[in-house]
Amino acid sequence: MGQVVMDRGAGGNAGGGTSANGHGATRIKSYAPATGELIGEAPNMSAEDVRRAMERARRAQEAWGALPVEERCERVLRFRDAFVERADELIDLLVRECGKPRHEALLHEVLVAADLATFFAKAAPRVLAPHELKLHLLKHRRSFIHYKPRGVVAVISPWNYPFQLPMRDAISALIAGNAVIIKPSEVTPLIALKAKEIWDGAGLPEDLLQICTGFGPTGAALIDAHPDFVVFTGGTATGRRVAAACGERLIPCVMELGGKAPLIACADADVERTARAVVFGGFSNAGQVCISVERVYAHREVHDKLLERVVELTRELRQGDPSKEFVDVGAIIFPQQIDIAEKHIADAVGKGAELRTGGKRKEGAGQFFEPTVLAGCNHQMTVMTDEIFGPIVPFMRVSTEEEAVRLANDSQLGLNAYVFSADRDHARRLAERVEAGSVLVNDVLSNGGTPDAPFGGIKLSGFGRAMGEEGLRDMCNVKHISVDRIASQKDPLWYPYTEGSYTWFRRGLRALFSGGGIVQRISEML
Ligand code: NAD
Numbered sequence: 232m233g234q235v236v237m238d239r240g241a242g243g244n245a246g247g248g249t250s251a252n253g254h255g256a257t258r259i260k261s262y263a264p265a266t267g268e269l270i271g272e273a274p275n276m277s278a279e280d281v282r283r284a285m286e287r288a289r290r291a292q293e294a295w296g297a298l299p300v301e302e303r304c305e306r307v308l309r310f311r312d313a314f315v316e317r318a319d320e321l322i323d324l325l326v327r328e329c330g331k332p333r334h335e336a337l338l339h340e341v342l343v344a345a346d347l348a349t350f351f352a353k354a355a356p357r358v359l360a361p362h363e364l365k366l367h368l369l370k371h372r373r374s375f376i377h378y379k380p381r382g383v384v385a386v387i388s389p390w391n392y393p394f395q396l397p398m399r400d401a402i403s404a405l406i407a408g409n410a411v412i413i414k415p416s417e418v419t420p421l422i423a424l425k426a427k428e429i430w431d432g433a434g435l436p437e438d439l440l441q442i443c444t445g446f447g448p449t450g451a452a453l454i455d456a457h458p459d460f461v462v463f464t465g466g467t468a469t470g471r472r473v474a475a476a477c478g479e480r481l482i483p484c485v486m487e488l489g490g491k492a493p494l495i496a497c498a499d500a501d502v503e504r505t506a507r508a509v510v511f512g513g514f515s516n517a518g519q520v521c522i523s524v525e526r527v528y529a530h531r532e533v534h535d536k537l538l539e540r541v542v543e544l545t546r547e548l549r550q551g552d553p554s555k556e557f558v559d560v561g562a563i564i565f566p567q568q569i570d571i572a573e574k575h576i577a578d579a580v581g582k583g584a585e586l587r588t589g590g591k592r593k594e595g596a597g598q599f600f601e602p603t604v605l606a607g608c609n610h611q612m613t614v615m616t617d618e619i620f621g622p623i624v625p626f627m628r629v630s631t632e633e634e635a636v637r638l639a640n641d642s643q644l645g646l647n648a649y650v651f652s653a654d655r656d657h658a659r660r661l662a663e664r665v666e667a668g669s670v671l672v673n674d675v676l677s678n679g680g681t682p683d684a685p686f687g688g689i690k691l692s693g694f695g696r697a698m699g700e701e702g703l704r705d706m707c708n709v710k711h712i713s714v715d716r717i718a719s720q721k722d723p724l725w726y727p728y729t730e731g732s733y734t735w736f737r738r739g740l741r742a743l744f745s746g747g748g749i750v751q752r753i754s755e756m757l
Pocket residue numbers: 249387388389390391392396414415416417445446447448449450451452464465466467468469470472473486487488489490520521618620646688
């Protein structure tokens with residue numbers, strides 16, 4: 232929708248956005264960002280509604296969590312089959328509510344979610360299976376590790392991928408044996424409701440997956456209802472508030488926050504591939520991607536050729552209403568992003584950057600901003616330091632790769648990064664030095680749809696990981712069960728403490744641990 236309007240009943244409507252808290256509103260109205268037309272409404276749920284949802288979720292989770300993991304996987308695959316079957320409905324709604332191109336609704340939302348469900352359904356029986364841990368010292372005991380469902384997982388999500396992101400976390404949480412309550416963004420509430428309709432239509436337990444639509448306070452109420460785990464995806468500012476609320480209640484959480492992905496083009500980078508990657512990575516989903524290419528550091532050997540080609544390719548992009556035609560770049564989902572884009576451009580141009588193409592909002596119906604390329608940027612400009620989350624790619628010329636790495640790391644954010652070079656081994660070594668949760672060599676964005684690998688940030692981009700074995704196991708409490716190997720009535724480590732046993736242990740300390748001691752030798756052997 233892009234634009235959020237809170238229905239205050241007789242009091243009339245008040246314009247809003249994600250910054251609006253929705254106090255007093257009974258409904259959220261959703262408008263198509265590409266046309267401005269009203270496409271639907273969702274309830275603005277109260278704290279009491281959320282508490283009731285939590286109670287129902289707890290009851291539903293008991294039976295679900297007791298099922299064997301294989302059975303849970305089989306049921307989640309039933310949900311996958313149902314949403315693949317109804318993909319056109321989902322795609323139509325994604326195109327309307329987000330104004331995103333049909334290809335992106337299909338590939339980056341529905342297909343990615345279907346693949347993730349398939350991957351986790353296959354991996355979970357192995358990843359979540361109890362296993363024995365060989366203890367290095369206490370050989371008289373056996374240890375077993377079990378992965379137990381946490382209980383109810385709260386998934387709080389943003390508006391840029393309103394199907395894929397909440398489904399990513401919901402599907403892994405469900406497979407791990409949890410119930411899930413999703414608080415979708417107030418900017419795109421209808422997609423989550425459609426997902427729920429499909430879940431219910433597939434005959435799956437109604438209270439196991441619930442949607443609490445609403446503004447920020449509904450999200451806050453969800454944390455207040457004390458879920459067992461919170462997966463928050465959104466901006467860093469909101470993330471701080473959510474993490475603080477979780478901290479107060481000691482609720483473990485994952486924070487998937489903002490990004491400022493650098494792209495380093497080395498002197499030997501293939502100009503054509505790098506240019507196409509910059510354009511796709513910068514303008515996919517109209518730049519509203521947490522892992523968008525948000526700044527380019529191009530070695531002086533390739534800078535001019537790369538910039539020229541990026542400008543050419545950007546000018547070839549077709550932008551428009553994706554519900555009417557096949558376009559490359561759609562609308563701006565959340566209207567405030569247009570103001571943010573304009574501020575970045577004014578700041579950069581005011582400080583000497585050159586506007587090479589784009590730079591303006593489109594007049595007329597709908598929220599569109601031209602794909603924009605800026606040259607001659609530097610770290611005095613906000614466009615190089617702050618998250619843009621819109622269709623702007625700023626370029627900076629660098630003299631050495633050292634300079635590129637130093638500038639790439641000169642950021643408070645660290646979600647994704649990209650390195651382009653003909654020498655893959657060299658690129659990998661550079662990638663190791665770039666401070667980010669994930670670094671792709673000669674590619675962009677693809678790890679957002681790679682369920683096999685952990686995804687997440689460092690620094691102010693957050694902590695914890697979605698996806699990968701780490702992400703799936705994080706949906707569980709890890710339980711250690713330790714069992715005796717030999718029956719005995721006494722244990723030498725227990726009472727009584729005698730002088731004799733002390734002398735024995737004191738000698739043992741040296742025998743076990745000092746240089747080349749038994750423990751070290753055993754560790755070396757294992
Ligand atoms: P946002 O932080 O404004 O909102 C995210 C969600 O938090 C919404 O559902 C909102 O209603 C809810 N919320 C707001 N206040 C809350 C509170 N006090 N307690 C609980 N919930 C609350 O983010 P946005 O504008 O919807 O999304 C854009 C941001 O998301 C960008 O910064 C982007 O980088 C980030 N993002 C990160 C990832 C990732 O995986 N790291 C993915 C996509 C988007």
